[in-house]
Amino acid sequence: MMGPNNMLEIKRLNRTKIWEWVVLSLMLASPFLFAERAMMINEIAITALFAISLDLILGYSGIVSLGHAAFFGWGVYAAGIFSKLVNPDPIVGLIVVMGSSLVLGLICSLTILRGSDLTRLMVTLGVSLIGLELANQLRDLTGGADGLQGVVMAPIFGVFEFDLSAKVASIYSVLICVLVLLFVRRLVRSPFGFGLVAIRDNSLRARAVGLNVSHRLMVIYAISASLAGLSGALLAQTTGFASLDVFSFDRSADVMLMLVIGGVGWLYGGVLGAVVFKLIQSQLSSITPQYWMFWIGLFLVILVLTGRDRIKEWFAGVSA
Amino acid sequence: MNTTQAQTSPQVVLSAKDLSKHFGGIKATQNVNLDIVHGARHALIGPNGAGKTTLINLLTGVLEPSSGRIELMGQDITNMAPDQRVQLGLVRTFQINQLFSTLTPLTTLLWVVSNKKGFGSKWWSPLGTHGAVLERCNELLEQFHLSDVSNQRVSTLSYGKQRLLEIAMSLACEPKVLLLDEPVAGVPSGERDELLQTVAQLPSDVSIVLIEHDMDLVFSFAKQMTVLVNGAVLCSGEPQDLAHDPRVREVYLGSTQIAGAEHV
Numbered sequence: 001m002m003g004p005n006n007m008l009e010i011k012r013l014n015r016t017k018i019w020e021w022v023v024l025s026l027m028l029a030s031p032f033l034f035a036e037r038a039m040m041i042n043e044i045a046i047t048a049l050f051a052i053s054l055d056l057i058l059g060y061s062g063i064v065s066l067g068h069a070a071f072f073g074w075g076v077y078a079a080g081i082f083s084k085l086v087n088p089d090p091i092v093g094l095i096v097v098m099g100s101s102l103v104l105g106l107i108c109s110l111t112i113l114r115g116s117d118l119t120r121l122m123v124t125l126g127v128s129l130i131g132l133e134l135a136n137q138l139r140d141l142t143g144g145a146d147g148l149q150g151v152v153m154a155p156i157f158g159v160f161e162f163d164l165s166a167k168v169a170s171i172y173s174v175l176i177c178v179l180v181l182l183f184v185r186r187l188v189r190s191p192f193g194f195g196l197v198a199i200r201d202n203s204l205r206a207r208a209v210g211l212n213v214s215h216r217l218m219v220i221y222a223i224s225a226s227l228a229g230l231s232g233a234l235l236a237q238t239t240g241f242a243s244l245d246v247f248s249f250d251r252s253a254d255v256m257l258m259l260v261i262g263g264v265g266w267l268y269g270g271v272l273g274a275v276v277f278k279l280i281q282s283q284l285s286s287i288t289p290q291y292w293m294f295w296i297g298l299f300l301v302i303l304v305l306t307g308r309d310r311i312k313e314w315f316a317g318v319s320a
Numbered sequence: 321m322n323t324t325q326a327q328t329s330p331q332v333v334l335s336a337k338d339l340s341k342h343f344g345g346i347k348a349t350q351n352v353n354l355d356i357v358h359g360a361r362h363a364l365i366g367p368n369g370a371g372k373t374t375l376i377n378l379l380t381g382v383l384e385p386s387s388g389r390i391e392l393m394g395q396d397i398t399n400m401a402p403d404q405r406v407q408l409g410l411v412r413t414f415q416i417n418q419l420f421s422t423l424t425p426l427t428t429l430l431w432v433v434s435n436k437k438g439f440g441s442k443w444w445s446p447l448g449t450h451g452a453v454l455e456r457c458n459e460l461l462e463q464f465h466l467s468d469v470s471n472q473r474v475s476t477l478s479y480g481k482q483r484l485l486e487i488a489m490s491l492a493c494e495p496k497v498l499l500l501d502e503p504v505a506g507v508p509s510g511e512r513d514e515l516l517q518t519v520a521q522l523p524s525d526v527s528i529v530l531i532e533h534d535m536d537l538v539f540s541f542a543k544q545m546t547v548l549v550n551g552a553v554l555c556s557g558e559p560q561d562l563a564h565d566p567r568v569r570e571v572y573l574g575s576t577q578i579a580g581a582e583h584v
Contacts, residue, residue: 005470006426006448006454006457006458006461006470006471007454009426009470009471010426010430010446010447010448010449010454013427013446013447013448014446014448014449186443186444186446187443189446189447190442190443190444190445190446190447191430191431191434191435191439191440191441191442191443191447192440192441192442192443193443193447194423194427194430194431194434194447195431195435195440195441197420197422197423198420198423198431201419201420201421201422201423202418202419202420202421204414204418205414205418205419205420205489206420207402207403207406208380208402208406208411208412208414208418208490209406209411209432209435209436209489209490209492209493210403210406210407210411210435210436210493211403211435211440212401212403213403216441219441
């Protein structure tokens with residue numbers, strides 16, 4: 001009698017909820033619904049993808065990072081330089097960037113296997129600063145402080161050309177963001193994904209039931225780096241520009257804020273956080289260009305002090 | 321107590337040979353020799369600071385021994401990583417619950433069983449969609465009285481249920497040798513019987529090493545016993561013999577506890 005019950009529970013856990021279909025449809029429709037804000041949509045989709053990549057290590061695996069911009073920045077410059085010097089095809093560029101970010105992530109994962117949260121924060125921050133300084137110094141390749149200019153992409157599949165209104169760009173970025181979301185959704189519901197949660201909850205026990213914790217962390221760190229690189233590549237390809245700020249501490253910190261706003265360790269937290277953060281940023285910065293960070297800060301303090309659960313309860317109360 | 325002993329010499333599944341561990345000048349484990357036979361119910365006792373925890377950490381690979389050897393089913397595992405030892409069948413539970421607090425008993429066991437059955441790194445199909453995995457989980461949930469709470473978050477379970485899950489997880493790893501570290505420690509009396517009964521019904525082909533302070537449990541459960549003092553083996557044998565051993569009385573057992581043992 002318990003068997004079928006648990007079977008039902010598993011089915012319930014794995015079912016795609018109606019609201020998920022709504023969210024995914026809205027995402028796909030957004031470049032058409034808000035065509036006049038295509039630039040904004042493009043930016044949000046890229047940022048959301050970056051946030052999802054961080055959530056894989058921060059929310060699901062419990063690895064804090066203040067330097068995820070290292071992989072984002074790598075993706076930006078690698079995509080820009082690759083299209084300038086080797087091949088301007090965007091899809092080929094994405095594949096090359098994902099592959100190289102994967103390798104970079106695998107190498108960097110060696111630095112986060114041991115140590116406490118604090119050492120991880122410092123090490124990840126350090127890696128992103130190294131990236132920043134390298135991009136600054138390798139002037140011939142990156143353009144240094146002037147930024148990488150003149151990135152011209154070929155049309156996607158040789159058909160869809162990136163236009164000035166950013167319509168194609170926004171569709172392109174949103175589509176890839178949704179694809180990644182579906183991939184990550186698969187991943188976190190699989191035994192592989194539950195292994196990540198097990199490590200986050202109790203790595204001592206995860207090891208004691210036979211999981212090779214280091215190995216699993218290396219794999220997820222590489223995957224996360226690859227997706228962060230992918231989002232960076234989208235930025236370079238859709239804006240045709242790369243500047244040093246893609247490696248900056250602000251970039252790493254902002255994406256962490258977005259996850260905190262949207263919900264850590266929740267598949268859609270990155271998307272929600274990116275949307276809320278970017279909208280607040282654009283609204284507030286048009287009202288008070290100098291002080292918008294003040295309001296973001298206030299919002300965060302209230303959010304964290306109130307507690308997400310209580311906010312959820314309010315919403316549950318309203319919808320009931 | 322029944323003292324039947326197998327006629328043929330029983331197969332040794334886990335053995336420590338001259339195992340030592342020094343922390344600087346402190347000798348936490350000194351030349352320990354320990355043989356755990358197939359199907360054993362072997363109690364490991366000793367006063368606080370006797371080196372029980374260090375010995376467990378050496379056996380499971382958390383600590384590296386200063387000298388000596390450890391063999392599992394005849395295979396040298398002295399330098400093997402902890403997770404590899406688990407895969408070979410040397411599994412432990414913890415004195416303080418070590419659970420995955422955000423999962424449920426169902427998802428916890430589904431994951432551990434998937435992992436054991438080699439689906440742990442599968443990323444494409446969702447957890448629990450493998451028939452054999454679900455079947456084994458249902459068995460475990462039933463056996464450990466967790467069926468009625470199988471979909472509750474682990475952090476919300478009562479202490480006794482968490483303790484049951486602690487042991488269920490280790491059994492889900494299909495151990496050949498199971499190290500039970502004080503399985504009933506801290507369990508309130510209302511939930512104690514359920515737990516004792518479950519421990520008593522663990523499969524007989526799993527060899528069990530019981531680290532325990534509760535003498536009632538030791539004398540009712542164990543068929544073999546090893547007493548550790550100051551990191552070394554003081555004596556080894558059958559519990560009721562050791563209970564009368566003057567050395568054991570002196571260093572460890574109080575006279576009232578001996579009286580209790582004689583009732584058993």
